[in-house]
Amino acid sequence: MAATQTLPRTARAQDVAEAAGVSTATVSRAFNTPAKVAPAVRDRVFAAAAILGWLPHAAGSALARRRTSIAGVVIPTLGQEVFATQVEAMQAAFAEHDITLLIGCSNYDPDQAAQQVRTMLARGVDALAVLGQIPQAGLFEVVQARRVPFVITYGSAPGSTHPCVGFDNATAFSEITRYLLALGHQIFGMILPPTLHNERIVARLAGVRSALADEGLGLRPQHIFEGEYGILAGRKALRQILGANGPRPTAIICGNDLLAIGALFEARTMGLVVPRDLSITGFDDISMAGEIDPALTTMKVNNVEIGRLAVEYLVSQLCGEAAPSEVLILPALVERSTTAPPPK
Amino acid sequence: MAATQTLPRTARAQDVAEAAGVSTATVSRAFNTPAKVAPAVRDRVFAAAAILGWLPHAAGSALARRRTSIAGVVIPTLGQEVFATQVEAMQAAFAEHDITLLIGCSNYDPDQAAQQVRTMLARGVDALAVLGQIPQAGLFEVVQARRVPFVITYGSAPGSTHPCVGFDNATAFSEITRYLLALGHQIFGMILPPTLHNERIVARLAGVRSALADEGLGLRPQHIFEGEYGILAGRKALRQILGANGPRPTAIICGNDLLAIGALFEARTMGLVVPRDLSITGFDDISMAGEIDPALTTMKVNNVEIGRLAVEYLVSQLCGEAAPSEVLILPALVERSTTAPPPK
């Protein structure tokens, strides 16, 4: 007894076409340009497809269309709210154009980032966003060779040759510094996350220095703490800075909100009242910043907007439209309750 | 003067083959099974590919291989550390198998989640993970029809028919309740995020109730606050619960760490000393939990492990191996400094 059982292959357009008594061309049209198919036929096709559980096969479709409807984004980590927010905004914005988002994390490692970019190209992404900076010399050329629209987000190296959507880190930190100067502060401390492979952090330090220099002031080496990330690092940093010899800073500028929150906690532990005894500023305006007590003075970076604008740029490139290759947003000072004039 | 300029098409395997003086089969082999190609030839192929900037075209490759090397994950949002962490772990684990990850956010909306799943199937994902629960009746069947390995993560409906990797929410919350009972607490409050479309939250409440019932105790309605998310919600909830008529709870069980942190902040504002006057517990063990002061007693959910195990399951399915269709991890109580025996 020969087993003539057809091993149930997954349905193709051909199968749907046969079931509906039409050609594969009509099946394709019914799904892609329904208006061009007679309603009765269309319904037959849909019914057949539903029964067979058929959906257009992505690879076949991509091959014929020369488009995958997949975009890629490479970020350092999803563990930071600012990056996660941006990715989520991108995903939503791309979805409006029926584009799905591939993600890759580099863990702040340029080599991993470059590898992720290559992998995404191999997956046939239609467009590509990289957070921060181009990870490797020559990589941009590879992307260009494949004619894949490309954009750098979040960071912005002014004068960079690559299309970018972001903000100017130096300017933003100059602004927050000038705000503290206007309050009357003269002695500053600064707490920074690791600067390794991170131009943005370097720019933040430069922004502070430049604003201070305009007033003939500077940042004492013992008042700079650099190299760790998170609340505990903020605590440790504040202890170290306030424990240093010489005059004590009255204002602490932190490279991000988490460090600032750590500094804030430590100030309380040390018996200092913020902002009476010490002013502290953050950066990013993460969701916690406004919810702790005292609420953190910081700068809001609209990451949703960055994500949206990046997608807008990529989509316009995809459509062959011209678009400005550098889009800058302006972080806005959010004055809350951790800043005040220095103590007398 | 006829312009015979060839508009530069992007390179195919054919072009590389010609440039290297071999057949396309050899080009393919050089990239996929290098061992089967003579070293000299291989180098010629690689050189030609490098010059032309060629990479295998994803769609063609996927069509021939019947595999896209792309997996998908659908989560409520990237804005919550627990979900972002899990996604990041999945991305890393998939990368080891040369699989790239597509993400979709549902914003806690079952319809959006279902749509994301459909989109991913249309993109030809090789495997699919959905965080929480299956969003729609009938959707699982669609996935099965396409023979796409599938797993539910994070949540676990015991007795569910779908493969899942997660933990038992009810059991976990029973455990934390028993811990507080053992410390001597008798009157409990509970603060919960929105339960709408979220079985996991419902299970947490049930877990607490069940552990209390074992001791003949219960949760008074005025001691349950439900429906908002975040630090501010935690503050508001504590105010409301402690302001209610009747006996005051000595322990507050929170549905997650952020609510617990809010409650902790509010307790301080109200002049209460935690844990002397009031015990508070969280859930998840987000990075902040151990960094605030007093450090939060909570339960650690190893989301990295969940992500890893989910990928392991999916990959084994992809390889046609058998694998247990329900994998449970055990959240672990992390006893820190927000819990103590109740005041006399």
Added chain:
DNA sequence: TTGTACGCGTTATCAT
């Protein structure tokens, strides 16, 4: 070890 030739599933072009 290498080449030939076919199939993968869809869409676009061109006829009808």
Added chain:
DNA sequence: ATGATAACGCGTACAA
């Protein structure tokens, strides 16, 4: 409005 047919680019038996 619909059908026939030719790409689309790669991987892989099979043959040499």
